[in-house]
Amino acid sequence: MPELPEIEVLRRSLEPRLLGRRIVGVEVHTPALREPLDRRALRRRLQGQSILALRRRSKYLWIEVSGGSTLVVHLGMSGRLTLAPAGAPREAHEHLAFGLDSGERLRLRDPRRFGIAFAAPTAALARDPHFAGLGREPLDPPLAGPELSALARGCRAPAKAFLMDAKRLVGVGNIYASESLFAAGIHPARSVARLSAARWRRLAVAVVEVLERAIRAGGTTLNDFADGTGAAGYFQVELAVYGREGEPCPRCGAAIRRLVQSNRSSFYCPRCQR
DNA sequence: CGGGCGGCCTGGAGGC
DNA sequence: TGCCTCCAGGCCGCCC
Numbered sequence: 116m117p118e119l120p121e122i123e124v125l126r127r128s129l130e131p132r133l134l135g136r137r138i139v140g141v142e143v144h145t146p147a148l149r150e151p152l153d154r155r156a157l158r159r160r161l162q163g164q165s166i167l168a169l170r171r172r173s174k175y176l177w178i179e180v181s182g183g184s185t186l187v188v189h190l191g192m193s194g195r196l197t198l199a200p201a202g203a204p205r206e207a208h209e210h211l212a213f214g215l216d217s218g219e220r221l222r223l224r225d226p227r228r229f230g231i232a233f234a235a236p237t238a239a240l241a242r243d244p245h246f247a248g249l250g251r252e253p254l255d256p257p258l259a260g261p262e263l264s265a266l267a268r269g270c271r272a273p274a275k276a277f278l279m280d281a282k283r284l285v286g287v288g289n290i291y292a293s294e295s296l297f298a299a300g301i302h303p304a305r306s307v308a309r310l311s312a313a314r315w316r317r318l319a320v321a322v323v324e325v326l327e328r329a330i331r332a333g334g335t336t337l338n339d340f341a342d343g344t345g346a347a348g349y350f351q352v353e354l355a356v357y358g359r360e361g362e363p364c365p366r367c368g369a370a371i372r373r374l375v376q377s378n379r380s381s382f383y384c385p386r387c388q389r
Numbered sequence: 390c391g392g393g394c395g396g397c398c399t400g401g402a403g404g405c
Numbered sequence: 406t407g408c409c410t411c412c413a414g415g416c417c418g419c420c421c
Contacts, residue, residue: 117415149397149416174415192414193399208399227398229415272392280392281416289414338401338413378394379414 117190119253119286120329121340121348122174125196129176129343130169132198133221137165138180140214148210148228149191160184160234161213173249173285175231177240185237186213187245191229193339197222226339250283257323258284260316267307274310275303275381278322287322290335290357293382295321297356302388303374303381328353356382 117125138161143154164180171177176196178186188196199206201218211232212222223232235243251258251266266283278284278292287295296303298321301314310318334340334348337358341347351358355365360373364384374381 189415191398191416225398226400227413229398231416270391276392279415377392380412 117192117194117334117340118174118288118291119171120291120326120350121334122171122176122190122286123330124334124342124348125190126169126171126176127342128346129196129198129221132219132343133166133169133178133215135165136219137216138162138213139216140212142212142214143210144205144212145210145228148225148230148232149189150231150233152211152232153234157186157211157232157234160236161186172240172246173252173281174288175245179237183237184234185240186234187232187240187243188223189231189245190340191225191227191231193227194223194225194230195339195341195345196343197224197341197345198343248282249285250281251285253284253286253322253326258319260312260319263319263322264310264312264315267310271306271308273304273376274301274307274318275376275379277307279379284322286326289379289381290337290354291322291325291329293357294325294355296381297383297388298325300387300389303376303383305389356384358382 141158141162143152161180164182166178166180168179176188199220199222206224208226209222209224212220214220240246267277270277274296275292278287299318301318329350332348332350332353335350336347337351356371359371362371364371364387367386369384369386371382372385
């Protein structure tokens, strides 16, 4: 669920509330999310430091602090990173929290524990294994057809799998892959090995537009996602095909179908997508 | 080496 | 009402 738009919405919601704040306490409640939480490194790198910048890379949030370190957070499937007022009780599945000089607490809740959190030297992030092999950011600058086509060089995968291959293009997960392919009129099972230039152009435009619209709508909240203030997004009401098997296509009225690819559900219109 | 797929994990939905 | 099964999907590792 948290794909690029959700993390960007989270980043924008937290940025004005966190910039300049000082981290006064680091609480680690759970030994491991998807990776072990390193309590000592989190404390050593973050405690007492001021928050300088919030950035996003792929589906990761980077919170850069003074002293040369950055806190990296990935929400996995069910994570929430929210600011809690002073004195708020610990919530269920709260694994990690940072006390701030404002008295608030920045806390990570993640029932399914697919998330990731660690602190690392800012200067070494580009070489960090989490980031070294990542592909192109689709929005900065906005992707165009020829470049998307070039990213697919040597790739014969179905279009759905290509869009979700973070080594080539980051940020597009299961929901926005289905939505982008619908917007471009491309069948999710079509191989990208021989797509026309016109189709590459339509796909690039579709990816950029879908992601930007989702950001403007505050992201997609199906179950878990909320921004840093706890607010849900509302792009779920604008989804054209995702999760709508059997419903009429918003463009042509044909029944939307579901297809399983790589153990993931893809949704598409059999008439509009070829 | 590209690509498919299982596993990690829990809550919620649906069937009986 | 309660128990069971299934499903959700980001990402890594395994396998063909």
